[in-house]
Amino acid sequence: MRSRRSVDVPALVEQARAGSSRALGRLITLVENAHPALREVMALLAPHTGQARIIGLTGSPGVGKSTSTSMLVRALRQRDLRVGVLAVDPSSPFSGGALLGDRIRLSEHSLDPGVYIRSMASRGHLGGLAWSTPQALRVMDAAGCEVILVETVGVGQSEVEIAGLADTTLVLLAPGMGDGVQAAKAGILEVGDVFVVNKADRDGADTTVRELRQMISLGDRTEPGLWRPPVLKAVADRHEGGEEVVEALDRHLAWMQEHDELDRRRRTRAxxxxxxxxxxxxxxxxxxxxxxxxxxxxxxxxxxxxxxxxxxxxxxxxxxxx
Amino acid sequence: MRSRRSVDVPALVEQARAGSSRALGRLITLVENAHPALREVMALLAPHTGQARIIGLTGSPGVGKSTSTSMLVRALRQRDLRVGVLAVDPSSPFSGGALLGDRIRLSEHSLDPGVYIRSMASRGHLGGLAWSTPQALRVMDAAGCEVILVETVGVGQSEVEIAGLADTTLVLLAPGMGDGVQAAKAGILEVGDVFVVNKADRDGADTTVRELRQMISLGDRTEPGLWRPPVLKAVADRHEGGEEVVEALDRHLAWMQEHDELDRRRRTRAxxxxxxxxxxxxxxxxxxxxxxxxxxxxxxxxxxxxxxxxxxxxxxxxxxxx
Known part of the structure; x- marks a missing residue:
């Protein structure tokens, strides 16, 4: 029997980089538990980081975050990209294990070796992301995930924090629920790079889209050269709109590269x-x-x-x- | 015109200690704003601190915190004690100003020179107390408040934090609302030294009292020598029960003094x-x-x-x- 401490980190790193989900999962667990091997893990991974596109996905409870994630994973897989999903659950005291609902909604992708899905409990402070979230992203990045979706429920400060971790932040809304006002209140207008009104087959979707566009145009983000966040519609549980959302994410990436914004965000983050x-x-x-x-x-x-x-x-x- | 920086701190301290609410208020504002004079304020006040009894008051929204505070202030004033009230509002972005509702409910005491009432916004982190809360308590303590009630709404971590600031923590509940279960969930059973079921003229008050007593007796606080938190009833808006609550607070103080607990709590806090x-x-x-x-x-x-x-x-x- 191997002792808990004698983890063969170089072997795990090699296996994770070769595509082993199991090795990748073990590395994240080491990070999450602040295992003594954490520093060795981070040191060995460092040369391989900086490749992944990190997309933050947030929205109030009930807007359909998991189905939207599933929709995006499918659209990204159609481009043959390796995808990682990190679902941070600020309400769960459990960690590393399954968030049953999420797993079911994402089960379509669970047998796809090109998709790695991981749930993390948020720890530390209320509604906030775990201190280990950025380190888990580094592990997924180094293990070869080309796009990583970080998903969290938009309560408290988490949507602001997720924007700090991501290259691009996608804010999900749903028709009705006074979401427009909520959005403005919670400051998500400032953090969102792309807005998606999910459940767009429901009444009020157009109103929500219109309200959002109006609020965005009232903001200070309409100066020339500034990114003007698009507002898209989707019906995630029917996978309608995924391609359009991915295209919008691509446009945002291109805009960031053109305006040196990607480097700026990553520098700030590091x-x-x-x-x-x-x-x-x-x-x-x-x-x-x-x-x-x-x-x-x-x-x-x-x-x-x-x-x-x-x-x-x-x-x-x-x-x-x- | 005096410049903002040239505050005459020794004069303010003297006036505050002589009973000037205005001077006391200015000192707290200096503390709250992290004014350059903050250190001078704290240094001059230090020799006069450690006299006040600090009582934390917390409960979910709607249990009647402000009316209960008012009830306690009246009971304490009948003993001729100088009373300070620090209402920390975790939801308010405003500071130092009036929380209108609170002010109205406490207006009975607003002309009493033996009562000092102050609202503070919580800053820093969500649902948490402001970093300046302990310093504001020091100011009120040094200015001669004999009892200070720190009141905050019990959301997130604030009830745990308030317990860390207070000598005695009073947890308010109201009948119904599944408060018993909520209490256990939020961990307030552990932080409460005295429980008060307010609105005890409503249906279900006895059930809430019974449930609470049961949960307390199930806890690990029934060993000999340990404080067993009493559960009292009150109808704060009719000022019924204030005297009994103050007596329970006194018993808790006596118990703490007998068991060296007061010193321990104050040492931990400092x-x-x-x-x-x-x-x-x-x-x-x-x-x-x-x-x-x-x-x-x-x-x-x-x-x-x-x-x-x-x-x-x-x-x-x-x-x-x-």
Whole structure:
């Protein structure tokens, strides 16, 4: 029996890059669990990253995210692209396992070796994406997924966060439900690069499309040279509109390349990722320093009213960072 | 005209401690805005802190938090205690100003010089308390509020956070609404020291009380010596039950003092506060270091696949913390 620690990371990386879904899945699990091998995984994968197009997909509960994902996967597979799907579920305390509903809706693709589907629970903070989401995307990228769809329910900050992870953000809406107003309120107008009104066979679809277009044209995104987000219609559960959506995504990609926007987004993303890890590291280091009694001492001074919390924090910081 | 920066902090502190609501309000605004004078404020206040009893008050929307607060304020004023109310509104983007509804419900106390009422918007993260909440509590404490009620709507993590700020946490519920189950789900059973079923003149109040008591007795808090949270009834808008609630709060205080729990909670709180400020400081310092191009360099290495984000973060950290 192999011990849990002695993971053969180079072998896993090789297998994942050769197309093994099982190896890819194991690598993501290592990342997700912050396994001791995490750093080795990331180091070995680094040279292979930066190839995938990352498309964020978000929308309120009930707009049909899973069926839309399935529709897009089919359209992308018709172009023979290797597709990864990362479904981040902010409500689920479970991780790595199946989100039953999603799996059923995506089951059409489950036997396709060109499609890798993974669910992740969001951890850390409410409605937010897991800290490990960007690392999981890196793994899928390095393993050869040419397009990765990151799907999350648009609650709280998650749609803003997903926009920070993606090259292109697709916002899904459905007719009615006051979605237009909701969209404006939640700030998704600002994060969406492409809008899709799903369930377009229902009453009110045209109204929703019109409202959205109007709101977009009222925004500050109509200056020459700026991308004007298209608003498309789809009926995802009948796979109607997938091709058009993929074309719109392509146009957005071309626009980004033309305007140096893709590099800018990826640069910002990498910088944030590095920053977040660095901060995590500093926090850990502070924990070590504080373990030696510095925090307890500083706290007593605060409780006694001899120091205010800011002055006490100065003392702590000077021990961590000189 | 005085410039914004030249705040006479010692004078404000003196006035606030002498009972000026206006001075107290200005000090909180300085804190809330992270004004340059913030550190001076905290330093001058430190020797006067640690006197106030801080009572957290939380509950789902609609349970009657503001009327309950008003009821408690009246009961505390009958004991001639100086009372502070800090209403933290996680949904409001506005700050320092009036939350109209709250103000109306608390207007009974608005002319009482022994009551200071302040609303704060929560900032930072969704459903969470503002980073400045603990500092605002310090200001009210140092200004002579003997009891401070911190009120927040129980959504997301806020009830857990408020428990971290308070000496005693009071959880409000109302009959029906499946509150019992909700309570268990949200983990408020663990954070509540005193439970109050408000609107107890409504149908189902006794059932809610019974369910709650049952859930509490099922918990792990019935061991000898442990505090067993009482479940009380109130009709806050008729001021029925306020005295009983204040008595329960007193019993909890006495129990905490007897079991060294008050010191433990305050120590934990101060330690967290210092830690949070220290981390904020480290983050700022990282920002300075990163400003000199280190982050840009590290990011380019990541984009080029020559470094993974963890290795890049190491480089950044070594520049911040040696």
């Amino acid at each position: 910088a944030r990722e590095v920053e977040a890890i660095a901060l995590q590291r500093l926090r850990a280091r502070m924990g070590e320093v504080l373990g030696d009694g510095a925090l307890a001492e500083a706290t007593e001074e605060v409780l006694a009213g001899r120091l205010d919390p800011y002055a006490a924090a100065d003392q702590v910081v000077s021990r961590v960072a000189g | 330690a967290r506060e210092v830690e949070a400020i220290a981390l904020q400081r480290l983050r700022a310092r990282m920002g300075e270091v990163l400003g000199d191009g280190a982050l840009a360099e590290a990011t380019e290495e990541v984009l080029a696949g020559r470094l993974d984000p963890y290795a890049a973060a190491d480089q950044v950290v070594s520049r911040v913390a040696g």
